Amino acid sequence: MWSESAQIEPQSYEEDVNRPVYAKEWIMVIQEEYESLMKNGAWELVELPPGKNLITCKWVFKAKHDANGNIVRFKARLVARGFSQAYGIDYFETYAPVAKLTTYCVIFVLAALEQWEVHGMDVITAYLLGILDEEIYICSRKEL
Amino acid sequence: MQPEGVVRTGLKRNPLCRVLRSLYGLKQAARVWNQKIHGFLIKVGFVRSDVDPCLYIDTKRNIYITIWVDDLLIAQEPTRYCGCKGAIGWEFEMKNLGELKHFLGMRITRNPDGGISIDQSGYIRQVLERYGMSN
Numbered sequence: 131m132w133s134e135s136a137q138i139e140p141q142s143y144e145e146d147v148n149r150p151v152y153a154k155e156w157i158m159v160i161q162e163e164y165e166s167l168m169k170n171g172a173w174e175l176v177e178l179p180p181g182k183n184l185i186t187c188k189w190v191f192k193a194k195h196d197a198n199g200n201i202v203r204f205k206a207r208l209v210a211r212g213f214s215q216a217y218g219i220d221y222f223e224t225y226a227p228v229a230k231l232t233t234y235c236v237i238f239v240l241a242a243l244e245q246w247e248v249h250g251m252d253v254i255t256a257y258l259l260g261i262l263d264e265e266i267y268i269c270s271r272k273e274l
Numbered sequence: 275m276q277p278e279g280v281v282r283t284g285l286k287r288n289p290l291c292r293v294l295r296s297l298y299g300l301k302q303a304a305r306v307w308n309q310k311i312h313g314f315l316i317k318v319g320f321v322r323s324d325v326d327p328c329l330y331i332d333t334k335r336n337i338y339i340t341i342w343v344d345d346l347l348i349a350q351e352p353t354r355y356c357g358c359k360g361a362i363g364w365e366f367e368m369k370n371l372g373e374l375k376h377f378l379g380m381r382i383t384r385n386p387d388g389g390i391s392i393d394q395s396g397y398i399r400q401v402l403e404r405y406g407m408s409n
Contacts, residue, residue, distance in 0.1 A: 173291035184290070187297065209299035226304035229328035229340040229347075235392075237338055237349050238382075242390045247352045248382070250371035253311070256344035259366060260296035260306030268291050 138201070139191045152204065156191060159206040167208065170258045178267050183219050186211045187268045210268060220266055304343065311341060311366075318362055337362075342378060 140156060187210045194203040215221050241248050296303045315330045323329035328341040338349040374382050383391045402408045
């Protein structure tokens with residue numbers, strides 16, 4: 131299973147473009163993700179001011195399988211390499227809460243007692259919606 | 275565009291990107307997203323619970339929302355449900371998963387008597403498979 135994934139999923143953009151297996155599919159999802167970044171106004175082109183840190187980024191690829199092992203979806207995502215960020219320059223606070231399990235249990239109990247409906251919703255490309263306070267610079271390479 | 279006169283041969287200066295919106299992988303990505311949705315829910319009339327910072331309640335309309343990064347759970351009276359999705363007026367692109375069947379690895383079942391059961395049968399099966407005990 132894992133070795134199969136490694137054969138299908140490119141490890142880098144360069145590998146992706148030259149890859150005979152599913153190259154078309156990978157390029158298509160890269161384009162989709164790129165458009166989503168553009169639509170959200172992810173960045174603007176500037177020159178790196180002196181004394182600023184440069185954060186590297188890379189493409190990450192994932193093939194989603196169904197229960198029978200067939201590929202159902204290709205995903206490409208541009209990720210910043212957070213380990214190249216320096217505390218106090220590129221980031222300060224990082225903590226974000228998530229709901230407690232107890233809260234979910236209480237809501238389920240209330241919903242059962244009061245006959246409420248419980249619905250789920252998922253925010254598309256949630257992390258692209260947050261607005262940074264810090265000035266962060268990433269490489270603009272030919273693939274971007 | 276390079277202004278005239280500052281073209282230096284042999285020195286290739288690529289323009290760089292200043293990131294304005296959060297990107298996956300940035301240390302503060304989860305935090306700025308959480309602040310964004312917090313601001314939105316407050317704006318549309320929800321109050322953050324003192325007990326759980328990810329529980330938001332609209333006491334007038336009796337709507338409960340919990341946040342798990344980008345997974346939201348919305349609990350409320352059925353008659354108001356259709357109205358609420360419109361009334362909340364999400365400013366984000368959302369995917370409605372409908373009546374909750376799976377959430378954070380839990381299976382959620384509505385019993386005929388109106389009760390709600392949660393279990394982790396899918397996870398248990400996965401663990402058994404991983405250790406070759408699925409038979």
